[in-house]
Amino acid sequence: GDLEDTKARTAADLLAKPEIDTSDGLRIDGELIAGRKLYQAAKRDTVVLYSGTGQEAEELTVARFETDTGIKVQLTRLPTNKLAERALSEQGAGRLKAGAIRITDPLVARQFAKAGVYVPYRTPFHGRLPEGTALTSDRYWASYYIVNAMGYNSAVITDDPPTGWQDLTDPRYKGKLGVVAVTTGGSVKALAHFQIDEFGAGYLQAQGRNQARIFDSTSTEVDALARGEISIASLSFNNAFAAQAAGAPIKLIVPEEGVAGAPAPLGLTEQGLKSPAARVFANWSVSKEGQRFAASQGFIAARTDIGRVKAGEYQLPPADSPRAHLLNEDQMERYNNADEQVWRRAFDYIG
Amino acid sequence: MSTTLMKPEASAAEPQRRTTRPFRRGPGRWTRLVGLPLLAVVGFLVLVPAGFIVLAAFSEEVPRPGSIGLDLTLDNFRVLAEAGVLAAAGNSLLIAVCATVSALVIGGFLAFVTARTDIRCKGFVFLIGLMPLFLPSYVGALAWAILGSPGAGLINTGFRDLGMAGPVNIYSVPGVVMVMAMYYAPYAFLMMHSAMSMMNPDLEDAASTHGGSTWRTIRAVTLPLALPAILGSGLLIFVLIFENFAVSQVLASPGGINTLPTFVYTLMNATPSRGNEAAAVAVVLVAVVVSVTLVQRRVLAKRSFTTVSGKGVKPRTLRLGRLRTPALLAALIYFVLSIVAPLLGLLLSAIRTSPYMSSFGSLTEPGALNITSFVTAVTSDVFVKTASNSVLVSLFAALGGTVLAFLAGYVVYRTKAVARGALETVSMVPLAIPAVVLGIGLLWTWLVMPVPVYGTLWVLIIGFVAVQMPQGFRGIASAIQSTDRDLEDSAVMLGARRLRAISFVTLPLLRVAVSSTFLLLLMLSMRELTVPLFLYTTDTETLSIAIYDQFENGGALREASATALVYCLIMFVLSYLPRRLGAKKGVHGA
């Protein structure tokens, strides 16, 4: 339909089309994503994808994958926690339909691995993933990092625009500041940890004193920012970037001190292991093309060997940069409770 | 009963009592047992999912299919003592009480003027009462955020354009109360409308000849006779508002107002999910709702509310006189606040190219407006598929729900069947369980059931029927309570089987109520979001989910607004069906 075409076009606008060679299997930008047999089988198959990342981002990814490979994807999008419940329950009942599952929280991925939702699988490009940060299990890997940075409404703040993290505590923006509740997801936790680690708990308290408005979801925050309800916020980079692309007067900032991020794990299920299409999808997502496309959407790519890819006018630091404060699974488990306590106290948040 | 059997000497002391035992192998035992299969069906639909929740509340691990453990614990209830929970509960209570009362007032007013008076443009006022149903409360809340937020709300922008300070702040307790009240008023409206349109005016006439002014008459006779409907809808509205997450999230959280639903949401949203604790909260809520239901049953059991009797129901409408125009104006104000303004707000954000608007003047700039978002919205495959899924599922769910509610209402209020109290309570249980939690219970249930419905539209239909059982039940029950059973009995005396008598007498007399219930369930199913979230698959995605996803996407406000508008239009068109049925000539004078 039209909508699919629109998505494909938008995807192409983000990142120029790659070089595709299907003469012998599927080769994109020189990387062999699927051998001939696998590719033939995959074309008759469909990817059943469960995803916990943003609807818009995942739809664009799917559209890109479909144009790249000609393989169909069936997408079921749910917030991560609901997705987790679904997948675990379906798995328990032996009725899990998904072939591939992408979520936004590493701890959930660990749960999936334990419950057997994820099964061991290695893409041809696993070797390219940086050791340690991304690869903690043989059952899933970081498909990319979801980034939290900051942004402001460029229609409201016209002169002397903010430039770095310290601006969030600037009394000028008292009552105009928005933050997302720490309980909401992995990347916000990463942000909290980064902020506490880098600037100390006092930094959060200063935001609290600035009467930060707390949002329960990323999207409502970005909406509020777009409408000028709040004028400055720490926010999900990808969401805000999409909003800006859709015409919202939002400007993003990649501060000097860097940005925070948490991995979006991806893995195959038992069903997926049997599904050629799912395997191709997994391979594609770790391929140079897949990774570059993620970067162009405002994520930090997991692979560091893909060159510099801009998201629109912005350049996020690569995963191995010291400016990319990425919280891995173990750290998340270790710091989670303490960070949350500090955060709650700073913002006087009960929820 | 059993004690009597064991202690014969005790029973000898009370010969009178012994013979009046209700459950022995006694007369009419078959008719007494009609409640049991029904209880089995409703119980299955409702109690199995609820049972999972209860188990979760007392378990250490979430009792998913395949990993149902029996490590029981009470720890989960500690969550209730967490800091701030009490304050949040207090806020929720305040909001729920105020909003329920306001919704009852709005709904009651509209029901009264359309059912019983000669208000101008009666048909239109009826629509006014109904229309907010076409707007899911989360869409309404978002629209009101667009309209009334203190910073960039359109209303405030408008005031600023005129050089005044922006006076409106929807991110406040009154704001939340207003929005909740407006979007829940249709429940009250529908239930009270059917109760009032069947009322025998002789009863009111008796009050006015005995010195009651119009207002006193309404207070002493009309309203109390509508008590089952008022209490019933009040209970529904109260609990639904108390649990409503969407409006709290959109309007209360930005204002720094903590509420219980956001708390439950956070519990569910925490990673790893704190599902056990959420279940514990749900169990407490269930206990509250069950006891409120029992109290309500007590209150209603003492009295009778029969308004349709065999001595005739003479159609008569009250003359409003000088109040005709003011009454219409009041209805129009509600119409503007609940429908016109939000829809205009949505329309504006659907056709505006930039979500930000500094002043209304900026709209005149070239390229500021276009309608491509509508084209995108309705031409997509996803839209067509989800819309047809939604319509299909809603029609079946409303039909099934109405039938089940009628059966349950009839058995509870018209028969002496055993376990009718249980049937009523069970029917009300889904009300108590927050939809997120119940959704999970339904997921578990239908995953483990050895019937191939999971992954099909059927599971959505079944889920909706279960979730909306309380709404359907209350709607029908209050109407059944207001018709004299002699009317039906006389048909039986004239040779009709009970079922025939019901279909010849009771159903037609309750037509208004039955069709309103159908309408209500239809609209609720169209709007239902949380339950399908757990049960849908790509093939069975519904429109409500598609819209929710769009709103969930920062930046897609244009498309989301456009789809929401089209969605409201679909609901409006759908609602025509049951309204046709309900509007045919009847005992009530139009």
Add this chain to the structure above:
Amino acid sequence: MKVDVRGLELAYGDFVAIRNLDLTIEDGESVVLLGQSGCGKSSTMRCIAGLETPTQGTISIGDTTVFDAVHGTALPAFRRNVGMVFQSYAVWPHKTVLENVEFPLQMKGVAKGDRRRTVLQVLDTVGLAHLADRGASMLSGGQMQRVALARSMAMSPSVLLLDEPLSNLDARLRDDLRVELRRIQVEQGLTSMYVTHDQQEALALADRIAIMQEGRITQLGTPEEIYRRPASASIAAFLGVTNVFEAKRGASARVAELVGRGLSLRTADDMPSRSASVCIRPEDVRVHLIGTGHPSPAAAHDADNSFEGTVDVAVFQGSSIRCKITTDAGLGLEAVCAPPVAGRLDHGARVTVSVPAGNVMVLPATVPEPAVAEVAA
């Protein structure tokens, strides 16, 4: 207070239920409305009470015009202080007996203590004091009717309208309440209007009786007047005069020739020249068994009309016997008489029937409709 109804007309849609009705009830007077089912009695009451809006006419209570179609006056029902007992009872099912009866007092602002006392007193009068706290829907039919009655009695209205208030009560209770109602009415000088189908009741309660036929009042008079001199044969028939025959002027002005029967009756009234009806009350037909040896003393001297005949049916009625007799000339007559001292009035018994000329009433068939008076604006 005096109630004055002029030129009343009420239509339900196309159907005109009351047409050009005039009626005056004097202050403190009790008028009983008698009329066939469906003739418009309840409708008239509803108009007076203010529950229906007439299409024409005026209604005044005391000095106040409560309704005037021409000037558009219409005092709302609750301002009229008119009590009404509804034919359908209209007892509020959601209230207890006590609460039902208490309502009008509450409306009057009577203090709680006084209210309760009055209510219990009234309930005692109607014999329901022991059920004061029972829900009103858990009553028998007659009990509900008494609640409705008590409710109106408690309100001390200036005008009381009672629509068959005793129809579901047993004879004993009826008698008691009838006496009680009359007492209250006389004591308080209540103006009242009463619908009943029961002649006993009508006679016991009425200062005057209004006969209503097809939406208008056709005769208004004291019970004795109405009983002795019904204005038309149809009224007479309605009042239980079963022997009605069409007749024309016979040999003299005081002889009525029954049409199509070849038979004449002597009358005390003059026959009009146009055709009329002759009516004989069954109680005025005297019946004597032939051959019991008892010569009937009355038959001998004052029976101006006397026939022999045979009994067709005789029905025992407690203190009297109602029988149908066919005279040898073929005239069917109905009679109500005391059981004979000797012998039995049975099917086939031979009897002498006699009717004094003074008891043969000569009446027009119906009351002529008055020329419809146009109400000038």
Add this chain to the structure above:
Amino acid sequence: MKVDVRGLELAYGDFVAIRNLDLTIEDGESVVLLGQSGCGKSSTMRCIAGLETPTQGTISIGDTTVFDAVHGTALPAFRRNVGMVFQSYAVWPHKTVLENVEFPLQMKGVAKGDRRRTVLQVLDTVGLAHLADRGASMLSGGQMQRVALARSMAMSPSVLLLDEPLSNLDARLRDDLRVELRRIQVEQGLTSMYVTHDQQEALALADRIAIMQEGRITQLGTPEEIYRRPASASIAAFLGVTNVFEAKRGASARVAELVGRGLSLRTADDMPSRSASVCIRPEDVRVHLIGTGHPSPAAAHDADNSFEGTVDVAVFQGSSIRCKITTDAGLGLEAVCAPPVAGRLDHGARVTVSVPAGNVMVLPATVPEPAVAEVAA
């Protein structure tokens, strides 16, 4: 079909409305149920109809046991072919008159054409043929009641239960319908049970009358039996015998000494040794104006009790006068008598009252309750 009710008991919650009621209605018989308001008449009917589930007892219709508490039999109402006219009419407000009456025929599967014919015929009987297509809620009270009646007549039931079916109709219509009902009942050999508060009606319709008091049947007999020999003073009082005095055995067995009045009455019955009541029907009290010159022939020879007294109140009742008289010895008596030939019976008039000894009934105060029979399982 014969209806047989044994040991019936019905409780509404804690309140026992019917206790240990026995009643047999023979095939084709018409029994009229008479009793005070609230004594349980409607409840009894509802039990027979199958609309209430009694707590004890058995009910059989014809050869079928339709209800048996012990064996748990309970035939549903629609299988019993019992017709019932409800005290609350139970006319369906959402249907037309025709549709209301047509319903039972529809249930019997009568073809459409036949149905319509029968319905119009029945409607004609009750005088509503012209309203066949009117909505049933747009009728007057009496018209609705007739619809309810017509509906039950149309169904030709094997047993017909009528709960005050004519209470809102005028005397004329009542008479007609009563005759019509009796005709149908006799013609079709219908077993029927009838509740009415109207003695005339009871006497006209009943083969036998059942007197119901406080939830049980206290007397069952032909109208004449009941009228002549009520089983107790309370029944007599209920039947309109207003002169009831407590008495004990006097000088001889045939002399009753009125308790607390220092006065004796001669009776035709023997007085029991325990205390009893003496009852005198008001119609049996003969009244003669003193000083009109007419010596009363009856007074001379067969009045065994004779007093002089003064008239307190006299009420005109159409063909008779009801008056209250206080004898010079202070005994209050009520009498119904024909208007005197000369003079007027007015307040203060001096009269002679006489009561033949044969008309002084000696009765127990109430019918003794039978020992409660335990129903063995």
